[in-house]
Amino acid sequence: MTTAALPRQFTTETVSDGLLVPILSAMVTAGELDGRAGFEDAMVRAIEGCADEPADGWHAFYVNSLAELDSGVAPFTPIHRRALSLLRGHRVLEVGSCFGLFALHCARTGLDVHACDVCPGAVERLDEAARRLTLPVSSRVADACALPYPDGSMDTVTLIHLLEHLEPAAAATAVDEAVRVAARRVVIAVPFEEAPSEHFGHVQALTEDDLIGWALPWIRRGVRASVFVDHGGWLVLDRVGG
Known part of the structure; x- marks a missing residue:
């Protein structure tokens, strides 16, 4: 080190x-x-x-x-603002919350916010931040590929700059898990890079083709999908009637 x-x-x-x-x-x-x-x-x-x-x-x-x-001066501001605009319903789960800034941002809007991350230290820091900021965020240690939440228990599940940290098979599993837990919508955001940023822990460089690839199995099952570009790539998956 x-x-x-x-x-x-x-x-x-x-x-x-x-x-x-x-x-x-x-x-x-x-x-x-x-x-x-x-x-x-x-x-x-x-x-x-x-x-x-x-x-x-x-x-x-x-x-x-x-x-x-x-x-608005933070580099991540456009991504947070876009993600907030895409939320549906009251109960939100952020998967791969890291420091939990997005979860805290959501909590300040009055949403019922849940967050999880595979790193215990990150979850502990988020818990302490939420306590000192008096913001209600329910967080826990969890693997994105095996979420400990019941089917349809959240209105919106977000994976914001998470999937580039996972190998391809694990990323696809994480998308499946997010759709399982979401009653209404899944919001996915990824950076577009020429090469993975190793110092951020990225293991794959993603493109619009990856977003489409994650969407296709769910489109075949009747889930609506939208792919677009805004400071990176976005995939929104909506359950019909959700």
Whole structure:
């Protein structure tokens, strides 16, 4: 694991996802950080080192990152806004929630929000963030390929920048699981890359053909599908009558 020096000192006023990710990505490109392990280590050190207590650093990270999304300056803002506009119903599940910024964003709109991620540490951080921000998010550790939720138990299930982290067979299984759990709609977003960004943990570069490939088995079963491009690719699957 790398101990490369960060290019600047972050504070509780400046630490955020929108600021950290471009800086650390540039360091990976320059060879100053060693791939995914170096990227993740540097990000944690920046967040936890900006305050006297690591927990306060994480709280500042969440507060600032959500503020960036609200103001529109965060690189991920267009994706969050598009995803929010596509939600249907009241009960939402975010699969592969990572830091949980989208889940927290949804909770602030009054939705009944559930989130899951395969990483226990990410779920713990989301739980703590939701507690300190007094936002109701129900989160748990879970594999996208075997979701521990009953059939049709959520109105909308989202997979936002998740499937590029999975091998092709696992990605297809994750889509199937999302459709099983969703009573009304599945919303999928993926980045379009020439090559997978290893420091983000991406294992495949996806195209519109992949989105269509995930949709076809469900179209044959009567599910409506829409594929479009907006800051990457999107696939929306709707149950008839949902």
